[in-house]
Amino acid sequence: xxxxxxxxxxxxxxxxxxxxxxxxxxxxxxxxxxxxxxxxxxxxxxxxxxxxxxxxxxxxxxxxxxxxxxxxxxxxxxxxxxxxxxxxxxxxxxxxxxxxxxxxxxxxxxxxxxxxxxxxxxxxxxxxxxxxxxxxxxxxxxxxxxxxxxxxxxxxxxxxxxxxxxxxxxxxxxxxxxxxxxxxxxxxxxxxxxxxxxxxxxxxxxxxxxxxxxxxxxxxxxxxxxxxxxxxxxxxxxxxxxxxxxxxxxxxxxxxxxxxxxxxxxxxxxxxxxxxxxxxxxxxx
Amino acid sequence: xxxxxxxxxxxxxxxxxxxxxxxxxxxxxxxxxxxxxxxxxxxxxxxxxxxxxxxxxxxxxxxxxxxxxxxxxxxxxxxxxxxxxxxxxxxxxxxxxxxxxxxxxxxxxxxxxxxxxxxxxxxxxxxxxxxxxxxxxxxxxxxxxxxxxxxxxxxxxxxxxxxxxxxxxxxxxxxxxxxxxxxxxxxxxxxxxxxxxxxxxxxxxxxxxxxxxxxxxxxxxxxxxxxxxxxxxxxxxxxxxxxxxxxxxxxxxxxxxxxxxxxxxxxxxxxxxxxxxxxxxxxxx
Numbered sequence: 388x389x390x391x392x393x394x395x396x397x398x399x400x401x402x403x404x405x406x407x408x409x410x411x412x413x414x415x416x417x418x419x420x421x422x423x424x425x426x427x428x429x430x431x432x433x434x435x436x437x438x439x440x441x442x443x444x445x446x447x448x449x450x451x452x453x454x455x456x457x458x459x460x461x462x463x464x465x466x467x468x469x470x471x472x473x474x475x476x477x478x479x480x481x482x483x484x485x486x487x488x489x490x491x492x493x494x495x496x497x498x499x500x501x502x503x504x505x506x507x508x509x510x511x512x513x514x515x516x517x518x519x520x521x522x523x524x525x526x527x528x529x530x531x532x533x534x535x536x537x538x539x540x541x542x543x544x545x546x547x548x549x550x551x552x553x554x555x556x557x558x559x560x561x562x563x564x565x566x567x568x569x570x571x572x573x574x575x576x577x578x579x580x581x582x583x584x585x586x587x588x589x590x591x592x593x594x595x596x597x598x599x600x601x602x603x604x605x606x607x608x609x610x611x612x613x614x615x616x617x618x619x620x621x622x623x624x625x626x627x628x629x630x631x632x633x634x635x636x637x638x639x640x641x642x643x644x645x646x647x648x649x650x651x652x653x654x655x656x657x658x659x660x661x662x663x664x665x666x667x668x669x670x671x672x
Numbered sequence: 673x674x675x676x677x678x679x680x681x682x683x684x685x686x687x688x689x690x691x692x693x694x695x696x697x698x699x700x701x702x703x704x705x706x707x708x709x710x711x712x713x714x715x716x717x718x719x720x721x722x723x724x725x726x727x728x729x730x731x732x733x734x735x736x737x738x739x740x741x742x743x744x745x746x747x748x749x750x751x752x753x754x755x756x757x758x759x760x761x762x763x764x765x766x767x768x769x770x771x772x773x774x775x776x777x778x779x780x781x782x783x784x785x786x787x788x789x790x791x792x793x794x795x796x797x798x799x800x801x802x803x804x805x806x807x808x809x810x811x812x813x814x815x816x817x818x819x820x821x822x823x824x825x826x827x828x829x830x831x832x833x834x835x836x837x838x839x840x841x842x843x844x845x846x847x848x849x850x851x852x853x854x855x856x857x858x859x860x861x862x863x864x865x866x867x868x869x870x871x872x873x874x875x876x877x878x879x880x881x882x883x884x885x886x887x888x889x890x891x892x893x894x895x896x897x898x899x900x901x902x903x904x905x906x907x908x909x910x911x912x913x914x915x916x917x918x919x920x921x922x923x924x925x926x927x928x929x930x931x932x933x934x935x936x937x938x939x940x941x942x943x944x945x946x947x948x949x950x951x952x953x954x955x956x957x
Binding site for chain 2: 440441444457459461462463464465466467468470471483513514515516517518519520522524526534535536538541542543544545546547549550561563564565567568571597600601604605607608609611612614615616621624625626628629631632633635638639641642643644648649650651652653654656657
């Protein structure tokens with residue numbers, strides 16, 4: 388929330404006491420980490436040399452009067468907001484430790500790790516705090532659909548469509564631009580299999596004619612390069628890159644490859660050694 | 673939240689009475705829309721033929737004991753989570769009507785529209801409800817940085833980096849894969865201008881040698897096509913698409929074009945007439 392200055396305020400109320408986690412209460416209203424636990428900072432094997440680090444972190448959160456903060460789970464590759472819940476100190480500490488998105492259930496007054504029943508865990512790669520430290524992002528990779536309904540995310544009801552009485556208003560995922568485009572292309576692909584569905588479209592022609600599609604991809608890549616070689620303006624570059632993306636995504640749809648798979652590849656390359664380092668080595672050798 | 677069945681529960685407590693909006697209270701604890709207002713369903717010029725539609729919608733939200741629900745503002749193009757706040761009935765109705773992300777400030781007990789001071793409004797394109805209707809996404813396009821600190825989003829503190837005592841832990845935006853890659857490329861570009869910074873890398877070679885970069889883009893596009901033409905497996909397609917994306921993004925960085933600009937182009941094309949329809953017309957003529 389962008390409302391006030393960046394303040395690290397200590398919660399002034401005690402948090403609910405929860406049994407099953409590795410934090411305990413020292414009786415002063417402040418939870419301490421049991422000596423028997425040493426937390427790994429995730430993303431590395433390094434152990435926390437000082438457990439007070441995490442206590443300091445937890446102290447810096449602006450917990451509400453119930454000792455809670457909002458936590459949003461987001462797909463690290465696609466950016467899709469998977470679900471939103473609440474966390475208390477224990478849930479956040481548990482997530483840091485287990486790397487599985489964990490929340491505090493207000494209805495059941497207990498911690499719950501997303502996936503503990505369904506096995507569709509959200510594998511948290513990093514956690515972000517907002518400017519006034521009362522809101523948290525779990526940036527992670529889901530093992531499967533996040534929603535208990537089987538939907539990829541919990542957000543599948545479009546208010547605009549509801550108000551316009553559109554069919555499927557209750558079955559329309561909140562998709563950002565690239566995934567909305569991917570969804571449209573996949574819809575055209577499904578229509579191809581049933582010629583009575585939908586109308587003629589460029590996407591369908593491309594899906595139907597591999598040779599045309601590949602010639603378009605090569606042509607658009609060439610046009611993108613020429614915006615650099617011939618020093619064309621930025622808007623032309625953005626437009627040609629749009630063409631490259633769109634046509635390449637039609638190819639992905641034909642091959643049954645999701646954009647998310649591509650991003651997964653990129654993330655692994657960059658987090659391991661970096662595409663650039665790998666290429667650099669290849670180039671130098 | 674994926675915790676219970678999809679239930680549309682009417683809030684049983686009255687909501688805070690707020691003066692400046694188009695909703696008023698009928699004295700029964702239930703707010704009604706003033707007859708003088710007719711709401712446009714946004715995304716179209718169509719007027720609501722029945723104002724009860726929005727009342728029905730507001731009634732379907734599972735407001736908490738304070739009459740609030742969580743609202744998350746997300747960039748429709750990049751998927752970046754911009755900020756998170758709370759809404760009451762009035763704030764949500766105001767957003768539907770004005771298409772500017774509006775929240776309820778718990779500290780000031782009033783509505784506030786993001787951007788009313790800074791002019792950095794978030795132009796809402798659609799609103800999504802989660803499965804149990806107590807959490808809302810405002811999917812929109814920000815006019816400028818969302819955070820009051822001037823940061824693009826409010827989430828710029830990495831817990832992992834804080835725990836690892838990393839520099840810049842308090843200045844690291846929550847970036848998903850594609851934008852993390854974009855950020856790395858831009859960092860290499862900045863390093864090029866100061867040869868003492870960083871080490872040699874493939875990205876720097878590409879940034880330095882336009883001819884090499886363009887030959888790589890054409891080569892990778894060709895390799896992507898060949899995965900279709902020569903019926904190679906999916907993992908090869910994903911890998912080649914990763915190469916296309918990476919090299920094309922280096923070109924974007926050289927030209928000073930952000931991926932967000934490209935997505936903006938794609939969104940406008942698809943929401944206006946659709947890239948495919950446009951191409952189709954060109955093809956047919």
